[in-house]
Amino acid sequence: xxxxxxxxxxxxxxxxxxxxxxxxxxxxxxxxxxxxxxxxxxxxxxxxxxxxxxxxxxxxxxxxxxxxxxxxxxxxxxxxxxxxxxxxxxxxxxxxxxxxxxxxxxxxxxxxxxxxxxxxxxxxxxxxxxxxxxxxxxxxxxxxxxxxxxxxxxxxxxxxxxxxxxxxxxxxxxxxxxxxxxxxxxxxxxxxxxxxxxxxxxxxxxxxxxxxxxxxxxxxxxxxxxxxxxxxxxxxxxxxxxxxxxxxxxxxxxxxxxxxxxxxxxxxxxxxxxxxxxxxxxxxxxxxxxxxxxxxxxxxxxxxxxxxxxxxxxxxxxxxxxxxxxxxxxxxxxxxxxxxxxxxxxxxxxxxxxxxxxxxxxxxxxxxxxxxxxxxxxxxxxxxxxxxxxxxxx
Amino acid sequence: xxxxxxxxxxxxxxxxxxxxxxxxxxxxxxxxxxxxxxxxxxxxxxxxxxxxxxxxxxxxxxxxxxxxxxxxxxxxxxxxxxxxxxxxxxxxxxxxxxxxxxxxxxxxxxxxxxxxxxxxxxxxxxxxxxxxxxxxxxxxxxxxxxxxxxxxxxxxxxxxxxxxxxxxxxxxxxxxxxxxxxxxxxxxxxxxxxxxxxxxxxxxxxxxxxxxxxxxxxxxxxxxxxxxxxxxxxxxxxxxxxxxxxxxxxxxxxxxxxxxxxxxxxxxxxxxxxxxxxxxxxxxxxxxxxxxxxxxxxxxxxxxxxxxxxxxxxxxxxxxxxxxxxxxxxxxxxxxxxxxxxxxxxxxxxxxxxxxxxxxxxxxxxxxxxxxxxxxxxxxxxxxxxxxxxxxxx
Numbered sequence: 106x107x108x109x110x111x112x113x114x115x116x117x118x119x120x121x122x123x124x125x126x127x128x129x130x131x132x133x134x135x136x137x138x139x140x141x142x143x144x145x146x147x148x149x150x151x152x153x154x155x156x157x158x159x160x161x162x163x164x165x166x167x168x169x170x171x172x173x174x175x176x177x178x179x180x181x182x183x184x185x186x187x188x189x190x191x192x193x194x195x196x197x198x199x200x201x202x203x204x205x206x207x208x209x210x211x212x213x214x215x216x217x218x219x220x221x222x223x224x225x226x227x228x229x230x231x232x233x234x235x236x237x238x239x240x241x242x243x244x245x246x247x248x249x250x251x252x253x254x255x256x257x258x259x260x261x262x263x264x265x266x267x268x269x270x271x272x273x274x275x276x277x278x279x280x281x282x283x284x285x286x287x288x289x290x291x292x293x294x295x296x297x298x299x300x301x302x303x304x305x306x307x308x309x310x311x312x313x314x315x316x317x318x319x320x321x322x323x324x325x326x327x328x329x330x331x332x333x334x335x336x337x338x339x340x341x342x343x344x345x346x347x348x349x350x351x352x353x354x355x356x357x358x359x360x361x362x363x364x365x366x367x368x369x370x371x372x373x374x375x376x377x378x379x380x381x382x383x384x385x386x387x388x389x390x391x392x393x394x395x396x397x398x399x400x401x402x403x404x405x406x407x408x409x410x411x412x413x414x415x416x417x418x419x420x421x422x423x424x425x426x427x428x429x430x431x432x433x434x435x436x437x438x439x440x441x442x443x444x445x446x447x448x449x450x451x452x453x454x455x456x457x458x459x460x461x462x463x464x465x466x467x468x469x470x471x472x473x474x475x476x477x478x479x480x481x482x483x484x485x486x487x488x489x490x491x492x493x494x495x496x497x498x499x
Numbered sequence: 500x501x502x503x504x505x506x507x508x509x510x511x512x513x514x515x516x517x518x519x520x521x522x523x524x525x526x527x528x529x530x531x532x533x534x535x536x537x538x539x540x541x542x543x544x545x546x547x548x549x550x551x552x553x554x555x556x557x558x559x560x561x562x563x564x565x566x567x568x569x570x571x572x573x574x575x576x577x578x579x580x581x582x583x584x585x586x587x588x589x590x591x592x593x594x595x596x597x598x599x600x601x602x603x604x605x606x607x608x609x610x611x612x613x614x615x616x617x618x619x620x621x622x623x624x625x626x627x628x629x630x631x632x633x634x635x636x637x638x639x640x641x642x643x644x645x646x647x648x649x650x651x652x653x654x655x656x657x658x659x660x661x662x663x664x665x666x667x668x669x670x671x672x673x674x675x676x677x678x679x680x681x682x683x684x685x686x687x688x689x690x691x692x693x694x695x696x697x698x699x700x701x702x703x704x705x706x707x708x709x710x711x712x713x714x715x716x717x718x719x720x721x722x723x724x725x726x727x728x729x730x731x732x733x734x735x736x737x738x739x740x741x742x743x744x745x746x747x748x749x750x751x752x753x754x755x756x757x758x759x760x761x762x763x764x765x766x767x768x769x770x771x772x773x774x775x776x777x778x779x780x781x782x783x784x785x786x787x788x789x790x791x792x793x794x795x796x797x798x799x800x801x802x803x804x805x806x807x808x809x810x811x812x813x814x815x816x817x818x819x820x821x822x823x824x825x826x827x828x829x830x831x832x833x834x835x836x837x838x839x840x841x842x843x844x845x846x847x848x849x850x851x852x853x854x855x856x857x858x859x860x861x862x863x864x865x866x867x868x869x870x871x872x873x874x875x876x877x878x879x880x881x882x883x884x885x886x887x888x889x890x891x892x893x
Contacts, residue, residue: 167753204728227737273723274746276737288737290784290818293744294688294777297723301748305700305758305766329667329691334598343621343670343682350687352667354695359561364699364758372699383688383777390684390784424684 123272123405124164124172124205127442128181129495131157159446159457159491161439163405165311169209173216198222200445202229229444231278231286234268234401236443237436240459241491245401245432248414249422256432267397269388270440271404273297277391290391292384296406299380306376307369315373316410322374327367329355353379378416385420389429400431405438436489456496517799518558518566518599521836522575523889525551553840553851553885555833557799559705563603567610592616594839596623623838625672625680628662628795630837631830634853635885639795639826642808643816650826661791663782664834665798667691671785684785686778690800693774700770701763709767710804716768721761723749747773768806775807779814783823794825799832830883850890 164172199213201221210221237244243255268278268286274297277290300312309315331340332347333356339347353375357367384402392400400421407413414433421431436443446457558566593607595615604615631638637649662672662680669689674680694706703709725734726741727750733741747769751761778796786794794815801807808827815825830837841851 204730207728207730207732225736273749273752290780292777292780293722293747294773295746297746297749297752298773301721301746301751302696305748305751305761308757327695328687336598336601338601342619352689352691352695353687354699355667355691357695357699358667358691363702367699379688379692383686386684386686387781387784390781390788394784394787 123438124166124169125405125439125442126162126164126172126175127439127446128160128162128179129155129157129446129493130160130179131155153497155495155497157493157495159443159493161436161442161489163438166205169212173213176217200224200448202226202441202445224445224448226441227276227278227286227288228284229441229448230270230276230403231268231280231284231444232447233440233443234280234403234434235263235283236447236457237434237440238263238401240457240493241436244435246435247430247432248411248418251411251415265395265397266399266401267388267392267395268440269384269400269402269404271296271384271402271406273300275384275387275404277388279391279395279397289395290387292387294380294383296380296404299376299406303373303376306364306372309369309373313408316377316408316413318370319373319377320410320412322368322370322372324350324371324375324378326371327356327375328353328378329358350378350382374412377413381413381416382420385417385431386424388417388431389421389424392429393425398429400429401434402431403434403437403440407433407437409435409437436491457493458496459491459493517832518560518563519799519833519836520556520558520566520569521833521840522554522556522573523549523551523840523887524554524573525549547891549889549891551887551889553837553887555830555836555883557832560599563606567607570611594618594842596620596835596839618839618842620835621670621672621680621682622678623835623842624664624670624797625662625674625678625838626841627834627837628674628797628828629657629677630841630851631828631834632657632795634851634887635830638829640829641824641826642805642812645805645809659789659791660793660795661782661786661789662834663778663794663796663798665690665778665796665800667694669778669781669798671782673785673789673791683789684781686781688774688777690774690798693770693800697767697770700758700766703763703767707802710771710802710807712764713767713771714804714806716762716764716766718744718765718769718772720765721750721769722747722772723752744772744776771807772810775810776814779811779825780818782811782825783815783818786823787819792823794823795828796825797828797831797834801827801831803829803831830885851887852890853885853887 162175164175197219199219199221201210202224203226206221206223213219213221238258239260242257245258246253246255248254264285265279265281267289268276268280270276270278273295275292275295276288277292278286279289280286296312300315303309303315307315307318309318328350329352330347331345331349331351332338334351335347337347339345345351360366388400388402392398402414402417407417414431418431421429434440556569558569591613593613593615595604596618597620600615600617607613607615632652633654636651639652640647640649642648658679659673659675661683662670662674664670664672667690669686670682671684671686672680673683690706694709697703697709701709701712703712722744723746724741725739725743725745726732728745729741731741733739739745754760782794782796786792796808796811801811808825812825815823828834
């Protein structure tokens with residue numbers, strides 16, 4: 106199976122900032138695990154199995170040509186179907202979801218001769234989340250006070266849950282089972298608002314730079330705290346401590362300062378806190394509305410960024426008076442792309458089994474401002490990849 | 500009663516942007532109505548009555564000296580108590596609530612020899628709202644598609660309701676009856692965020708100027724709409740029309756533009772829409788949570804501004820799928836100050852009766868961008884005043 110390449114899928118973030126790619130490659134030199142798995146699977150299924158890895162890559166949409174070169178260089182194409190009798194046309198198809206699937210169809214056809222087969226975004230997000238929560242461990246974790254704690258998911262007690270996908274905008278999806286879900290809410294104040302407003306306010310050149318800045322900033326410089334209003338005192342009667350934010354960017358009202366007089370770090374921090382807190386609050390209110398115990402936050406806005414997760418977790422804790430807990434996903438940004446991967450049946454791809462848990466990335470990586478997520482070639486570091494088998498229908 | 504002046508109260512917006520003043524003046528030359536009322540009241544109550552008007556004024560906190568001059572020039576002081584046997588000290592007291600009551604106590608003592616008697620802000624907001632909703636008609640109105648429609652409030656069926664006070668920050672209060680309430684939620688993304696961020700982004704010099712700008716702006720220049728993502732199409736499966744905002748300020752991500760390349764009007768419009776929509780959504784979710792049918796929006800953020808009310812109303816309509824209706828209050832910005840007014844019992848002020856409904860301000864006034872709210876001397880135009888009687892205890 107040395108030469109074989111199997112399905113690859115790219116997915117454009119609906120709200121247009123990132124391209125995510127999930128692709129599978131076989132283990133060309135790991136015969137032992139391959140044989141083990143083959144034996145097992147032949148016994149179980151009598152269908153051919155590819156042993157390999159799922160890889161994850163992302164590209165900024167404006168650098169779409171890097172993505173196309175990446176696909177070409179890795180010779181990523183749909184060959185699984187060739188071997189397994191799907192129609193000839195199928196071999197030139199890539200599953201895609203999100204707005205880019207509409208926007209860039211022509212470009213892909215022209216540059217790679219590949220047609221984009223559109224999959225519904227919500228379907229893909231949910232399929233991706235269900236796959237990660239069921240098949241991969243460790244995947245879900247809580248984040249509090251700088252501590253990342255992986256959570257063992259009870260497969261029998263997974264549903265219902267609230268999936269909050271924070272892309273440029275935010276979708277809140279009540280998931281009741283495989284393929285059973287409803288988008289119950291959302292907000293237009295999301296990652297794209299952080300990046301868009303942040304770009305205008307700080308002149309940062311990219312999202313990660315802005316996120317990095319926030320790490321060094323102090324929101325109290327610009328936010329008006331309860332203590333600023335009540336002469337340093339809490340407003341205990343309504344349960345507001347003096348350090349709570351009464352009004353994001355409220356100090357800018359009274360300060361005789363121009364935009365240039367504020368440090369970009371502080372602006373970025375206030376912006377991140379405002380948006381993360383708002384998303385946490387609206388998410389909790391929706392979980393409460395439908396009696397959902399679990400809220401999983403995903404989407405590339407988070408980027409494993411400690412302060413983002415901490416703010417969301419604190420918001421959920423605050424608004425739920427400690428009754429609800431925010432959980433995060435290790436492969437947070439790839440739900441849609443993974444979901445596309447799941448939808449390949451008709452192209453000969455039948456099933457995906459993860460038979461070895463993915464190596465856990467150290468907490469430090471996320472505290473460090475998440476460099477691991479943005480390597481030059483778009484590829485994520487290996488500890489993000491997932492060892493798995495792909496079962497192909499005959 | 501020519502010379503007599505009665506209690507006056509000033510109130511600082513908690514989050515520090517505005518000072519609101521409510522004061523009462525007697526009708527020095529309206530003997531007939533005065534006599535009528537006196538006669539009636541003597542029969543009923545045997546206590547002296549002052550016939551007059553409640554006036555409303557506001558000042559920017561940074562222009563606090565204008566406020567102090569205004570109080571001095573109008574000779575506003577607490578003389579009601581002198582005539583009615585309250586302690587001598589009481590005559591130099593002004594009821595105040597909000598953060599300013601802490602911040603400016605010394606200044607008032609020094610400049611006017613008046614002590615600020617602090618009243619709890621939530622108590623005052625609720626007392627003010629209950630007074631307006633019960634005593635004044637027309638007061639509450641709905642706003643849809645540019646149409647202002649006054650609502651008759653059934654006094655027997657007023658409670659419970661959700662009071663959303665949008666100041667610099669936002670408080671959401673579940674009101675179950677007179678003095679019976681709980682602050683159930685709120686958001687730190689409020690009027691101060693609009694003004695603070697707006698000031699940084701547009702260099703506007705005051706809140707009303709920024710609000711005015713938004714009136715001429717187009718949010719589609721900066722906001723990313725669902726249609727921008729899905730090639731002009733709706734995302735009908737999840738009920739999002741192509742014109743819905745997918746991501747506030749999302750276009751700033753992909754546009755190769757600097758802040759200076761955007762028109763302040765468009766920025767202000769996007770900002771106003773982002774914040775109004777967010778407040779509407781969180782308010783509805785809280786009304787839903789407690790099964791509240793009515794949501795009243797107040798606070799000086801609104802300023803009778805058509806587009807603000809329209810966005811809030813549309814948000815409540817959208818998120819409630821038409822089941823909830825946003826209502827607004829004519830004296831939106833004076834709830835706290837009115838509430839302070841209600842708390843003067845121990846100073847000889849016993850009861851306040853509105854015996855003539857306040858003249859309705861024309862719809863045009865709010866569509867016109869609410870000039871009526873900001874006259875140079877801080878006084879509101881006469882059609883905002885309320886004819887009433889003040890009963891004084893012996």
